Amino acid sequence: MNHHDSGLISESPGKGFLLGVCAVASLGGLLFGFDTAVISGTVSSVSERFALSGWHVGWFASSALLGCIVGAAFAGVLSDRLGRRPVLIAAASLFLISAIGSAVPPNFGWLAIARVVGGLGVGLASVVAPTYIAEFSPAAVRGRLVALYQLSIVIGILLAYLSNFGLQNWSEHLVGSSAGIAWVDWLVRDETWRGMFGAEVLPALSFLLLLCFSPESPRWLILNGQAEKGRQLLGHVQALHAAEAEYRAIIDGTLNTKSSWTEILQPRYRRALIVGVGLSLFGQLTGVNVVVYFGPSILESAGIAKDGALAFQVGFGVINLVFTLIALALIDSWGRRSLLIGGMSVVSGMLLVVGALFAMQSEAQFRWSEYGIVAALAIYFAAVALSICAVIWVLTPEVFPNQVRGTGVSIATFTNWATNALSAFWFPVVTERFSMQTAFFLFAFICLIATYFFYKVVPETRGRSLEEIETGWLHVSKASLT
Structure with a gap:
């Protein structure tokens, strides 16, 4: 090999x-x-x-x-x-x-x-x-x-x-x-x-x-009566001494505890649940999927022809891909927390810019506002891809301990999809009853709150085993986590 x-x-x-x-x-x-x-x-x-x-x-x-x-x-x-x-x-x-x-x-x-x-x-x-x-x-x-x-x-x-x-x-x-x-x-x-x-x-x-x-997940096997098989799988993906240490950490950290909906509500899991749900909630309230679903309509509202709007939407997709690749390269060196907070700051700013440009356009104050909107949305997609969109799928399974990981990720992802659906439903209502700028200003305000939330409660998990992260939730102070 x-x-x-x-x-x-x-x-x-x-x-x-x-x-x-x-x-x-x-x-x-x-x-x-x-x-x-x-x-x-x-x-x-x-x-x-x-x-x-x-x-x-x-x-x-x-x-x-x-x-x-x-x-x-x-x-x-x-x-x-x-x-x-x-x-x-x-x-x-x-x-x-x-x-x-x-x-x-x-x-x-x-x-x-x-x-x-x-x-x-x-x-x-x-x-x-x-x-x-x-x-x-x-x-x-x-x-x-x-x-x-x-x-x-x-x-x-x-x-x-x-x-x-x-x-x-x-x-x-x-x-x-x-x-x-x-x-x-x-x-x-x-x-x-x-x-x-x-x-x-x-x-x-x-x-x-x-x-x-x-194969099945080695951790699931260890937790469900197939410890030796799980141990062998760990040995396939890392050095034997590291695999043995991780195996012992899983055994010592979980004992016979099983996941359930009531177990995850225990006080020792509360902060992990807050972080997991918060990531999913605010991840959708960046508006990223609203722009994916309604992007051509948004650009047409800005004065861009239908063919041009579709072409720009493909361009946004390419930007999304490029900056996701960059996030892939940086997430283990820069860390989840740095990408998240830095990227979300840019996301908030670009949403404010888009809202302001729509407002100027409605009052005929800025003739070329549609091009500014395209540029701001391009930067917005880059920042979203580099931060919340990449980090959420990494950090969510990391923050939940072994015993409740499946249930915890399920609750967080349920929150993600429920918020996604609500955003998709209310966006056309807000733009029809109020204005396009109102919707983007709301997204910007929520993103500012999200950035503060991430700064205060999200830990850095870079380089830690899942068991070390679990120990951090249970025994380490908030200051040392962040």
């Missing part, structure tokens, strides 16, 4: 095995991103095909989020009882069922059900995949490896944008002609939105097949 430094993780006995395990789990993030972003290219076509009212369009756009909320709510308990791997297999199966069901529904009702099913898969994967990666990863590289999950989400979003764009162009080339295959004509030329949803089949099937060859 090659032991040369890969740049992602340092020399270790099983870095190829470790990277392979984490890469497979990260496919859950890619499907997460693809499934939530693919809808952006289908709304108008689906609305026309099924003659949808405004209420039905809203339900179509948010149906997957309902599934996400339910999936996230139960993922922790299921993964603690059944294991991380079986729940990921269930998520992959739901992705596959949803992709097929969304591509071939006979009516709108079946399409909405298929979207809810896909949302269930997203909810399960968003809880279990980062937890699975964190429980496999040595402390020194855990940040970068868990950040692979966020990178995969961003890649999934960009792939959905590119897939939608490519299928739309292909359909235009096929107008008045035929691809020579009846089902291709149906999925691409005649009803392109079906092909957009169907494009998810390949990654979903790949995820499902690869999981069949993936």
Whole structure:
């Protein structure tokens, strides 16, 4: 086996095995991103095909989020009882069922059900995949490896944008002609939105097949009567002396404690719960998913033509990807806390700038405000990708102790999806009843509060084992943690 430094993780006995395990789990993030972003290219076509009212369009756009909320709510308990791997297999199966069901529904009702099913898969994967990666990863590289999950989400979003764009162009080339295959004509030329949803089949099937060859989390095995098997897996991903020390720390730190909804409410877990829920709550209130869902509409409101708005949205996706890669490189050297607080300060500032430019535009005080809005949103995406979007998936599974990690991550991720849904619902209401600048000023104000919250309560976890972080919650003062 090659032991040369890969740049992602340092020399270790099983870095190829470790990277392979984490890469497979990260496919859950890619499907997460693809499934939530693919809808952006289908709304108008689906609305026309099924003659949808405004209420039905809203339900179509948010149906997957309902599934996400339910999936996230139960993922922790299921993964603690059944294991991380079986729940990921269930998520992959739901992705596959949803992709097929969304591509071939006979009516709108079946399409909405298929979207809810896909949302269930997203909810399960968003809880279990980062937890699975964190429980496999040595402390020194855990940040970068868990950040692979966020990178995969961003890649999934960009792939959905590119897939939608490519299928739309292909359909235009096929107008008045035929691809020579009846089902291709149906999925691409005649009803392109079906092909957009169907494009998810390949990654979903790949995820499902690869999981069949993936191992269970070593920590879950140790905590559930398969200690020797878990011990051997730890030895595959780090030096034997480090694996033995980590094995002992898991045994000493957990004993026979089991996760439950009531256990996590105990005082000794309270601060971890506050940090985990706070990350998820404020992570959505940055407005990042609102801009993902409504970005073209926001830019059109700024005076940019539809084609230009779509092009800028793809550009934002590229910026998101580039700065997620930068975060991946920095998260274990700069630390989670530094990236989080520094990035959120920039996010707050850019939201204020966007709000101010919309206000100036409404009063005709700034002729070229639309270009300022594009520039501010570009910086905003860079800062969000470098901070909260990368840190949340790393820090959330880190802050919860072994005994309650599944349940804790589930509660935090449930908060994430619930806040996501609420943000998606209230944004068009606020912009319609008040103004675009009002919405962005509200986001900016919330982000300022979030930055202060992160400064006061979020610890630095860089370089610590999960058991050391747990000991910190239980025995170390707030000052030494931060």
